[in-house]
Amino acid sequence: KNEVEQSPQNLTAQEGEFITINCSYSVGISALHWLQQHPGGGIVSLFMLSSGKKKHGRLIATINIQEKHSSLHITASHPRDSAVYICALDNTDKLIFGTGTRLQVFP
Amino acid sequence: DGGITQSPKYLFRKEGQNVTLSCEQNLNHDAMYWYRQDPGQGLRLIYYSQIVNDFQKGDIAEGYSVSREKKESFPLTVTSAQKNPTAFYLCASTTGGASNDGYTFGSGTRLTVV
Numbered sequence: 001k002n003e004v005e006q007s008p009q010n011l012t013a014q015e016g017e018f019i020t021i022n023c024s025y026s027v028g029i030s031a032l033h034w035l036q037q038h039p040g041g042g043i044v045s046l047f048m049l050s051s052g053k054k055k056h057g058r059l060i061a062t063i064n065i066q067e068k069h070s071s072l073h074i075t076a077s078h079p080r081d082s083a084v085y086i087c088a089l090d091n092t093d094k095l096i097f098g099t100g101t102r103l104q105v106f107p
Numbered sequence: 108d109g110g111i112t113q114s115p116k117y118l119f120r121k122e123g124q125n126v127t128l129s130c131e132q133n134l135n136h137d138a139m140y141w142y143r144q145d146p147g148q149g150l151r152l153i154y155y156s157q158i159v160n161d162f163q164k165g166d167i168a169e170g171y172s173v174s175r176e177k178k179e180s181f182p183l184t185v186t187s188a189q190k191n192p193t194a195f196y197l198c199a200s201t202t203g204g205a206s207n208d209g210y211t212f213g214s215g216t217r218l219t220v221v
Contacts, residue, residue, distance in 0.1 A: 033210065039178070041144075042214035043197060043210065043212035043215075045209050045210055045212065092156070094152050094165065095210070096149075097142075098135065100149070
């Protein structure tokens with residue numbers, strides 16, 4: 001069983017829709033990261049969470065440590081949100097990456 | 108602005124040749140990392156360094172080598188011993204240790220071996 005599982009693998013949405021991407025994990029962690037990878041390949045760090053909830057603009061990330069689950073929400077989605085969203089576990093001195101959720105938002 | 112610079116963005120090499128990928132950061136970060144990304148898989152750790160002149164193997168270090176002579180620089184050499192070197196390579200850095208406040212990633216180098 002993988003240590004980190006993301007769902008869904010692929011997601012399409014119409015502009016304006018509310019998006020949820022899920023991340024479940026099975027190991028102890030010190031923090032969880034949500035990352036965004038654009039088609040060119042570069043990765044941007046969106047959030048680092050160790051508990052509760054964080055919000056940045058239209059993005060909201062939550063984590064439930066007891067249930068080993070995190071969600072990334074995008075409100076009022078826009079075509080420029082189209083990217084791969086990656087969940088990564090901070091496990092001592094290295095990151096464990098999920099395989100990513102590919103999001104496409106159509107106008 | 109501070110950040111990580113990876114160069115080149117695209118690299119082509121003939122089979123059997125060694126190739127070195129550059130990673131430079133001006134963030135004053137102690138820890139630096141090299142990851143490999145293949146289609147449909149999560150990023151996998153090749154090597155990491157938490158301090159100058161010291162580095163550790165990651166999960167897939169075979170066929171790769173690194174050096175950390177300066178805090179700012181962590182070059183990765185893909186040697187001819189790497190069986191399947193064609194991939195996307197990402198460098199990252201962080202402050203490291205208990206003060207870790209998140210990771211910064213480079214824009215990546217796509218290596219194609221022909």
